[in-house]
Amino acid sequence: MASYRVDLRSDTVTKPSEAMRRAMASAEVGDDWFGDDPTVNRLQERAAEITGKEAALYVPTGTMANQIGLRLHFRGTGHLVVAEATAHVATTEVMSSAALAGMAFKTIRGDRRGRITAEQVTASLAPDPEDVEVVDVVALENTHGHAGGRVMALEDLRAIAKVAHDHGVPVHLDGARIFNASVASGVPVDEMAAEVDTLMFCVSKGLGAPVGSLVCGPGELMGEARRLKILYGGGWRQAGILAAAGLVALEQGPKRLHEDHERARRLAEGVAEILPGSVDPADVETNMVFVDTAAVGRDPLETIGRLRDAGVGATFVAGKVRMVTHVDVSDEDVGFALAAWREIVAR
Numbered sequence: 001m002a003s004y005r006v007d008l009r010s011d012t013v014t015k016p017s018e019a020m021r022r023a024m025a026s027a028e029v030g031d032d033w034f035g036d037d038p039t040v041n042r043l044q045e046r047a048a049e050i051t052g053k054e055a056a057l058y059v060p061t062g063t064m065a066n067q068i069g070l071r072l073h074f075r076g077t078g079h080l081v082v083a084e085a086t087a088h089v090a091t092t093e094v095m096s097s098a099a100l101a102g103m104a105f106k107t108i109r110g111d112r113r114g115r116i117t118a119e120q121v122t123a124s125l126a127p128d129p130e131d132v133e134v135v136d137v138v139a140l141e142n143t144h145g146h147a148g149g150r151v152m153a154l155e156d157l158r159a160i161a162k163v164a165h166d167h168g169v170p171v172h173l174d175g176a177r178i179f180n181a182s183v184a185s186g187v188p189v190d191e192m193a194a195e196v197d198t199l200m201f202c203v204s205k206g207l208g209a210p211v212g213s214l215v216c217g218p219g220e221l222m223g224e225a226r227r228l229k230i231l232y233g234g235g236w237r238q239a240g241i242l243a244a245a246g247l248v249a250l251e252q253g254p255k256r257l258h259e260d261h262e263r264a265r266r267l268a269e270g271v272a273e274i275l276p277g278s279v280d281p282a283d284v285e286t287n288m289v290f291v292d293t294a295a296v297g298r299d300p301l302e303t304i305g306r307l308r309d310a311g312v313g314a315t316f317v318a319g320k321v322r323m324v325t326h327v328d329v330s331d332e333d334v335g336f337a338l339a340a341w342r343e344i345v346a347r
């Protein structure tokens, strides 16, 4: 196991704060399979309140949350989910969708910001004259991970949701990092959520909790959502131990996400100076920095290896070196990471 002085591999590597650990230690719990865990129930109520949806369901992972969210709208094997080609649900999770639910994707190629247009979605929903191809749901992602943590503009979200709904097709939003999107754009989470039928968000990413995601949507779908959670092996028991940290994350996490965004921007500015042409700091809208080392003749995997040797964790995503800031990354850590880049480039 590599040990990192500064771990920028993902915002999922965070350790629970003291406040989270205290809340976990004293959490009131019950058997969540029966709906008896008061702390889980509180987290679900709070998630529903914040997103403006009728109900929410706490599940172990973002992948499970998306799988449940999509399947709630899915009407049959061989039907399609429209999604941007590099969306998490269509790439990293695609095998789960196929294996668990027989879901297939009809992908739309977005621009370099991961942006798709209402016109593209309209074209993808055009009725099939042969009546063979059926689209059950449109899946969107905000922020868009593979495109570098980019924010989806509210006008785009509105326009796409409108054409989907005009075609009678529901919309699911992968909002794993919706709070980052909200902080960066100033658009409240419930305003984005109002445009979609279901959404999920993770407390385990930028918000800093150790485990969990919430599927949010209409109350009438939550019985089926709970059934799917159990079907997928997510019938955890005294999960209030984890939900207690989720509640702290939800109250305290969003307030400090701007710091992650500022540090990501500083990191990008530093790398742009050290390795001109590899990253445009203006592309950094939230907590992710994608460095295109190949564009300046440096192998990304080798660079990641050298960063690792220098004590800095980064990952290979979309052909680039990805670094993600989070609650456990300080200004000093940004300085440390930049010193490592400087050293690697000088060698």
Ligand SMILES: Cc1ncc(COP(=O)(O)O)c(C=O)c1O
Binding pocket: 060, 061, 062, 063, 064, 066, 088, 089, 141, 143, 145, 174, 176, 177, 202, 204, 213
């Ligand atoms: C955009 C997005 N959606 C969903 C997920 C899945 O979350 P999890 O890793 O908790 O399954 C991730 C994970 O990084 C993600 O980045």
